[in-house]
Amino acid sequence: MITARDDRRRTFETVPPGVEAQTWWGRAWVAALEERSHDAARLARGLAYAEEGHVDAVTITPGRIVAYVRGSRARPYRTELTVAAFADAEWGDVLEAVAADPAALAGLLEGEVPTSLADTVLPGAGELVPRCSCPDVGRPPCKHAAALCYRAARLLDEDPFVLLLLRGRGERELLAELARRNAAHAARERPDAEPAFPAVPAREALARTGLPPLPAPWRVPDSVGLPPAYPSDASGPDPLALDQLASDAAARALALLRTGDDPLAGLTLWQDAVRLASAHPTAGLTGPARTLYRDLARATGRTTTDLARGAAAWRQGGLAALTVLEEPWDPPAGPFDRARPALLAAGRGPFRPDRNRLSARSRQLRLGREGLWYAYESRSDEEDWWPTGTPSADPVTALRG
Incomplete structure (x- = not known):
């Protein structure tokens, strides 16, 4: 229902269905406007506009409700209802009254306006002031303002914090202040009571104290232990894969512990x-x-x-x-100029060069960028090279593998 919201501005793109207020505070809100009006026909037209969905998104800020209401013309009218926001001193009295009354606080948290606040937060007759950009210059409210009032009542039904926002405070700051005041009341009522959870005094927690030295680290193990045996289960992971992953993770952890590098x-x-x-x-x-x-x-x-x-x-x-x-890469000529005569002298026959590779029938040598030679084998009638042997800086040694 709410598409945009900060603590002191809420915009409702849609409003709960129906136009008749369901709660006593929603009905009191409507009564405040109806008592101001002496034109039942306007109110009836406003109610019809509300039922027919003529009221667009409703935005509520401290002291003001604003919406565009579509009338008989193509361009909607900017309509607002204003009510005086509380000064800080008035808010102090309201918050203190709620914090001191557990029933009032519980009711507010459950989405109800406490009856103890009825005379304080609900607007009285004449306190709710309608304004509209329509050409109706008669005595307010016009039908557009009446429609907005009926729709706003449904918002108040759903969330009493809308009413408190109109009086100047957002929900988050209200709840934070109520929690602080409620805790202060509880502390005054039980000054010597122990908290119901483990705690230390703030002075003790913030005192500068020396910390004991850290214990000596454990000795690094000499080797990785065996992983647990994983039973074979058709519906579970493959035991071999689990064994390998566990062993690999343990080996990497040991290397990281020893060197600090992975x-x-x-x-x-x-x-x-x-x-x-x-x-x-x-x-x-x-x-x-x-x-x-x-x-x-x-x-x-x-x-x-x-x-x-x-x-x-x-x-x-x-x-x-x-x-x-x-x-593959293109090495300098020097390594090849030394490797080919060495291979011929060792009776390994001529090798043809191609980039970093020397090939002869079923044998091949590849030069790595770090200067080592790597031997490969293939059937003599196809180019299907597979690594073999141990790399060496000497091509003959690498070929002997």
């Missing part, structure tokens, strides 16, 4: 999936391991073959080896 924090989703898959060699995968490869490949949008090749590279040399697998 070297895996910057990995992409694909790189981390390759790292996890590398713990399971592809040859002779068990059923659960095949499931793990399938799920990791699906999550990264790759094939299981891509994942297996990447895992082989990770086992070969970690992230650097995976980068060599996936990112």
